[in-house]
Amino acid sequence: MALTALVLVFANGLGLEALAKGLTVVPPGNRFEQQPPIPAASANRTRAFKTTYDAKYHKILALLSNDKKLVQQIKDTAAAYGIDPIHVVGALVGEHTYNVSSVDAAQTYYVKALAYANADFEFRYKGISLQSFVNRPEFSGCTPAKGSSALWSCRTDVWNTQFLGKTVGKVAYENVTFQRAFFQPFFAGQTFGLGQISPLAALQVTDLVNRVSGFEKLSPDRPQAIYRDIMDPKRSVIYTTAILREAIDAYAEEGFDISGNPGITATLYNVGQPQRRAAELREAAAKGSGRKLPVENYYGWFVNTKLDELRALLDGQG
Structure with a gap:
C-alpha cells in the first residue's frame, strides 16, 4: 500500500487494528x-x-x-x-x-408500508412456493449453514449453479436472479x-x-x-x-x-x-x-x- 494511502487511513483512526489482525x-x-x-x-x-x-x-x-x-x-x-x-x-x-x-x-x-400489511400474497415461482422449492434435494447442502446469512447465501448459490437458465426435471428456469424469480410478487420492482x-x-x-x-x-x-x-x-x-x-x-x-x-x-x-x-x-x-x-x-x-x-x-x- 502506498505511504500516502496509509497516512490517510491512520489519520481517520483506521487501519492499526486491521493490520494487527493481518487484514x-x-x-x-x-x-x-x-x-x-x-x-x-x-x-x-x-x-x-x-x-x-x-x-x-x-x-x-x-x-x-x-x-x-x-x-x-x-x-x-x-x-x-x-x-x-x-x-x-x-x-x-x-x-x-x-x-x-x-x-x-x-x-x-411508512404510508406505503401500510398498503402491504394486509395484502394476501406469498413468494412463488412457476406456481411453486419458495419454502417448497428450497426443500428440494439440490438445497440439502445448505441445511448445515449456520445463521440466516450463510443459509440464504447458500441457497442463492444453488439457484445460480443448478437452476438459473437451465431446464431441470422438464421445467425451464429463466435466466434471472433468485431474488427476481421468487421475491417479486407484485411485479413492481425488486x-x-x-x-x-x-x-x-x-x-x-x-x-x-x-x-x-x-x-x-x-x-x-x-x-x-x-x-x-x-x-x-x-x-x-x-x-x-x-x-x-x-x-x-x-x-x-x-x-x-x-x-x-x-x-x-x-x-x-x-x-x-x-x-x-x-x-x-x-x-x-x-x-x-x-x-x-x-x-x-x-x-x-x-x-x-x-x-x-x-x-x-x-x-x-x-
Whole structure:
C-alpha cells in the first residue's frame, strides 16, 4: 500500500487494528479516476421521470437534511452495529440518486408500508412456493449453514449453479436472479422502502437484526412482516445498517478491511452477495491473477466523491 494511502487511513483512526489482525486495509477514495459506466436501466429510469442524477442527489440530500430525527436514528443505529454512519448515508444517497427518485418525506414510505400489511400474497415461482422449492434435494447442502446469512447465501448459490437458465426435471428456469424469480410478487420492482431493500436481503440479515435490535426473525412464510420491516423507515434504516455490517464482516473474514471506504460498502449494497465477492477477490489475490483490492462501481464512485457533503449532513451542517 502506498505511504500516502496509509497516512490517510491512520489519520481517520483506521487501519492499526486491521493490520494487527493481518487484514489488508482498503484505503479511502476511488481506484478509478473516472466514474465507471452507469447501467442503461438507471439512465432510462431517470429520463422517464424527466429528472437528472444531480436533481435526484439533491432531493435525497434535502430529505435527510430536513429530517433531523432520521439522521439521529442513522447515527444511533450505526453505533449499535459498530460502523461509521457515513456508510448508511452513502448507501441511501446512492439508491435515491441512481435507482429511485426519493419522496419528499421519509414518512411517505411508512404510508406505503401500510398498503402491504394486509395484502394476501406469498413468494412463488412457476406456481411453486419458495419454502417448497428450497426443500428440494439440490438445497440439502445448505441445511448445515449456520445463521440466516450463510443459509440464504447458500441457497442463492444453488439457484445460480443448478437452476438459473437451465431446464431441470422438464421445467425451464429463466435466466434471472433468485431474488427476481421468487421475491417479486407484485411485479413492481425488486427493492422497497427508504433503503430500497429486497426481501431476500432482509432475510439474510434477520439473525443479525434479531441479535442487535431485538426484532422478531423474519420468515418467507410471513411475507407481510418482511415488507413491513423493509418499508417502515424506522425499521428500514436498521436493515440497511445490518446489510452494510454484514458486507464489512464478509470482507474481513476474507482478509480485507473495507470499513474505511464508504464507496466500497455502497458498491456492495448496490450489487449484493458480499460473501461470494469477497471469497473470489481473496482467491484471485492469492493467485496473483487478478486485482488485489476491491474496486468501486459507478454508484460507490459517486458516493466517494460526495463524502464531504455527506459528513457535513451528519454533523448537522447540511
